[in-house]
Amino acid sequence: LFPNDDEENDRLDLYHHIQTLSLGGKLHLAPIGENPQRILDIGTGTGIWAIDMGDKYPSAEVLGNDISPIQPSLVPPNVKFEVDDIENEWVYAQPFDYIHSRYLACALRDWPRLMQQMYKYGLSMDVDPEPV
Numbered sequence: 001l002f003p004n005d006d007e008e009n010d011r012l013d014l015y016h017h018i019q020t021l022s023l024g025g026k027l028h029l030a031p032i033g034e035n036p037q038r039i040l041d042i043g044t045g046t047g048i049w050a051i052d053m054g055d056k057y058p059s060a061e062v063l064g065n066d067i068s069p070i071q072p073s074l075v076p077p078n079v080k081f082e083v084d085d086i087e088n089e090w091v092y093a094q095p096f097d098y099i100h101s102r103y104l105a106c107a108l109r110d111w112p113r114l115m116q117q118m119y120k121y122g123l124s125m126d127v128d129p130e131p132v
Ligand SMILES: C[S@@+](CC[C@H](N)C(=O)[O-])C[C@H]1O[C@@H](n2cnc3c(N)ncnc32)[C@H](O)[C@@H]1O
Pocket: 002, 004, 012, 013, 016, 042, 043, 044, 045, 046, 049, 065, 066, 067, 068, 084, 085, 086, 087, 101, 102, 103, 104, 107, 108
């Protein structure tokens, strides 16, 4: 629904800062412990959340994916980005300790299927665990 030009990317980064401020400086609320190992950020956008998570949790391998390759190449060594369509079948060899999804409300056709894939590959999420 939205463009992926510089103006939009600046808007996304600004909203990241607003969101972080509104959470009192936290990047997440889920109880993922001090040493999470595998973190996935779906529809990562500019990748700013994934990069901040990589800085905060050096123990973790942070993967951000997006259908649009707008993420920077200069990132912490534990952060990677992939071009992927999250509405396709997910094929990860291992589950994730935390799967993060933010501001995707207008982006997806099939939310129940996405939630099924998140539950299949995720162990802890920032969403109500009751079925939707
Ligand atoms: C509003 S932005 C949110 C970016 C980021 N999650 C954040 O919080 O700043 C929505 C993002 O979803 C991506 N997107 C839309 N459909 C997608 C799909 N099917 N698979 C992967 N990414 C998708 C867009 O390219 C865009 O970067």
